[in-house]
Amino acid sequence: MAPRIAVGHHHEVRQPDCIRAVTAEIILTFLFVFAGVGSSMAAGKVMGGDGTIMGLTAVALAHALVVAVMISAGLHISGGHLNPAVTLGLAVGGHITLFRSLLYILAQLIGSALACFLLKYLTGGLETPVHTLVAGMGALQGVIMEIVLTFSLLFTVYATIVDPKKNVPTGFGPFLVGLVVGANILAGGVFSGASMNPARSFGPALASGDWTDHWIYWVGPLIGGGLAGLIYEYFFKNDTHVPLPREEPF
Template identity: 50%
Template sequence: MPTRRYVVGRADEATHPDSMRAALAEFLATIIFVFAGEGSVLAFDKMYKGRTTDTSTTPARVVMVALAHGLALFAAVASSMNVSGGHVNPAVTFGALLGGRISVIRALYYWLAQLLGAIAACLLLRLTAGMRPTGFMVAYGTGELRCMILEIVMTFGLVYTVYGTAVDPKRGSMGTIAPLAIGLIVAANILVGGPFDGGAMNPARAFGPALVGWRWNNHWIYWVGPLIGGGLAGLVYEYMIIPAVEPAHQTHQPLAPEDY
């Protein structure tokens, strides 16, 4: 059985119930992730409102935000993995698309669901917290190019982890810890990238707060960087790590392209 295939999609895929269920799972999982992730930023700002010192890049803030993102993504991926593959990120979907794991139609559905989920989460935060979403921004003196490269590197690590734990046909029992591994790599990367550009690794995560909070400074970085990093990770893992032909003694059933 081939490990990959590149297709636009079946004629009935756009209206197939499985596609609808998968898109809904991505929509709800993205709401869970973005609500907790962006909510942690707003909660920290709420707790320290009125302080005379700048708390935007304190160690406590970075750790709190990283932990919230890691735990929320763990839950979001775990709750949607059996339905949609648990992408919760346009960069992950892009990597899977370039790797031949999903069709173009399914990818378009996922992207739309993820963006709408991020917007819905930020609207809920605006309603419940009464605060304008903060989103992401480049730290003073860092530079856009450096931050774009940082996003490429961090997202490469994220999507490479997704492939190694959730996509690789030889993953075996490793698939059971995929949501945890994915959440941990995101938390770890935020500890690295948080002080520089926030550590997005996810265009949807950046787009929701930017639209609802209307903060567009340096926004292009959070699309270009993650998509390049995710795409590279998908191609590298597919063509350099996963064998082109499954070995005859394969005991674990590969994940079908339409399921991831």
């Protein structure tokens, strides 16, 4: 099977559809992180933190809802990635060029940082809670946890949104992806934080200046996302897909 990865070209940055898509990724990721991190901050104030079952459930629900809505909102513009791991997972399947992937990831980091700095300002200087490992969990365990959780996320993205033979009603895929994100937070939130998203971890770390264990939230999700993309695209997805360097991923 011929490789499907498309490198792209720097001329893409001048294309109107690329400009719109990158701008959308800044806005969508900003709104996602604002709601996600904001829910964690709120849980810390009114529920004793997201380590309690009520706090964890509230945070999981908030993330599930905002992920579903933001993917739906951006699906026709940028694909609604919100997440460097999603972007990488789609790039390895040839659904977005590597050059545009880099632009998306930069946009996602900018959106996340802006959301966290604004949250810190609006809450009177409250620290944005960072993803970190629970006491007793080693770095390798944390990486594996994030690999598994992100693999689950990307596998769902491919199966419910990307695959042209998906058995899911049009527009229902983002809702299912949101449910997986919420379920994964319930499963892994108290252990690794269940980031599944380097951008989601980057903003709080930058705003708080706390980079403890931060590398884990790049290595784990990027491996999990890339692996899921490769496995689904080359093993489960049986179609006549031909990568188009200028097309949007979804």
